[in-house]
Amino acid sequence: QVQLVESGGGLVQAGGSLRLSCAASGRTFSSVAMGWFRQAPGKEREFVAAISWSGGRTHYADSVKGRFTISRDNAKNTVYLQMNSLKPEDTAVYYCAAPLKGRIVIPLRDYEYDYWGQGTQVTVSS
Numbered sequence: 001q002v003q004l005v006e007s008g009g010g011l012v013q014a015g016g017s018l019r020l021s022c023a024a025s026g027r028t029f030s031s032v033a034m035g036w037f038r039q040a041p042g043k044e045r046e047f048v049a050a051i052s053w054s055g056g057r058t059h060y061a062d063s064v065k066g067r068f069t070i071s072r073d074n075a076k077n078t079v080y081l082q083m084n085s086l087k088p089e090d091t092a093v094y095y096c097a098a099p100l101k102g103r104i105v106i107p108l109r110d111y112e113y114d115y116w117g118q119g120t121q122v123t124v125s126s
Helices: none
Strands: 001-009 010-013 020-027 032-037 046-051 058-060 068-072 080-085 092-098 122-126
Touching: 001 092, 020 032, 020 092, 020 122, 032 080, 046 068, 046 080, 058 068, 080 092
Parallel strands: 010 122
Antiparallel strands: 001 020, 020 080, 032 046, 032 092, 046 058, 068 080, 092 122
16 A cells, blocks of 8 residues: 655744655655645645656745755655745645656646645744
8 A cells, every 4th residue: 555654744933944754655656756735724735846756856836946945765765845944824734745657747736646645734833
């Protein structure tokens, strides 16, 4: 059974940092891109960041560019999201996701992903 399990969320003050982890099990994801999405209350789920299978290419939403860093450790089947300079508007449930198959272009839309974690809450206080 394939599972993606996020951890590392919590409550932090504005300007603070958090590091999210997403541990995969049930299959290896070392040959596919992985992504992070988030959903705030009353809003649609939105793309945050994605990383290619090798880690050599990354893509970020404009709202987090320069503050968040996505990385991966294929030996551990884990992807990370380092979040710095957090703002109250970053408050959301954060999800990691992976597609079923690899592709040349890094997927940026949620419908391009097949596996999803249960999410981890990030709350940034002002």
